[in-house]
Amino acid sequence: MSASHIVDLTGKIAVVTGASSGLGRNFAAVLAAAGATVIAAARRTELLASLAEQQAGILAHRCDITQTADLEALITRADELGGIDILVNNAGWADAVPAMTQPMADFRKTFDIDVTALFELSVLAGKSMAERGGGSIVNIASVLGMVASAPVPQAAYGTAKGAVISMTRHLACEWARQGVRVNSISPGWFPSELTDKMLADESASGWIRRNTPLGRPGENGELDGALLLLAGPAGSFITGQNIAVDGGWTAR
Known part of the structure; x- marks a missing residue:
């Protein structure tokens, strides 16, 4: 297998949720640059439209991942293009609230968005992929699903991301x-x-730098290699795995 072939996604149909900003926006651009036709899904249509205008191969699609009808429509659109080959479950939600004062409604909201919606879309995509011989699902979890978030009070988010990692294996x-x-x-x-507010705070960002073995937060593009590995032919014998891209955070 040539070096160019292992990252070539020409002819593949990919879906990226939470693609209107941040990591999801970059994931959509990376997959499109590798040759895939990417359905960029999110609620904020104006941001999706700007993404689609900036890069060929990206199609904007409004989707609220907590709505079954929206998820079904997302897979239908992929089927109309030839069928989904790659799903990147990136959409998520988090807050930072001490567990003892966490409203249960917000705890349930975290699981609805970060776990339940991810499971529902994965099942829909998995059925479509299985009918056509296979595909790749890449779930975006977090190191906070692997280790405790303290002193950052994010028990709900960390628990949800731990569930995502477990679901991945199952x-x-x-x-x-x-x-x-x-x-x-x-x-x-x-x-x-x-994370923008936390990284903009000197005390918080200093804590991250001190506790990350590489001495800094991640930078734009440093998740691209893991994404292309798992989404494409380079990772054809990899399944059920969780890759931490964390500057050594979980190695401490």
Whole structure:
């Protein structure tokens, strides 16, 4: 297998949720640059439109991942283009609230968005992939699903992301014989809408630098290699795995 072939996604249909900003926006651009036709899904249509205008191969699609009808419409659109080959479950939500004061409604909201919606879309995509011989699902988890978030009070988010990592293993083993690979990426501290305030705070960003073995947060583009590995032919014998891209955070 040539070096160019292992990252070539020409002819593939990819879906990226939460693609209107941050990591999801970059994931959509990376897959499109590798040759895939990418359905960029999110609620903020104006941001999706600007993304589609900036790069060929990206199609904007409004989707609220908590709505079953929206998820079904997303897979239908992929089917109309030839069928989904790659799903990147990136959409998510988080807040930072001490567990003892966490409203249960917000805890449930975290699981609805970060776990339940991810499971529902994965099942829809998995069925479509299995019917056509296979595909790749890449779940975006977090290092906070692997280790505790303290002193940052994010028990709900960390628990949800831990569930995503566990779900990845279960679905991978259920669907492996149908050719559907399921893996996850656990980013460390990267710039995104969920972390921008923390990274902008000198005290908080200093804590991240001190506790990350590489001495800094992640930078734009440093998740691209893991994404292309798991989404494409380079990762054809990888399933049920979680890759931490965290500057050594979980190695401490």
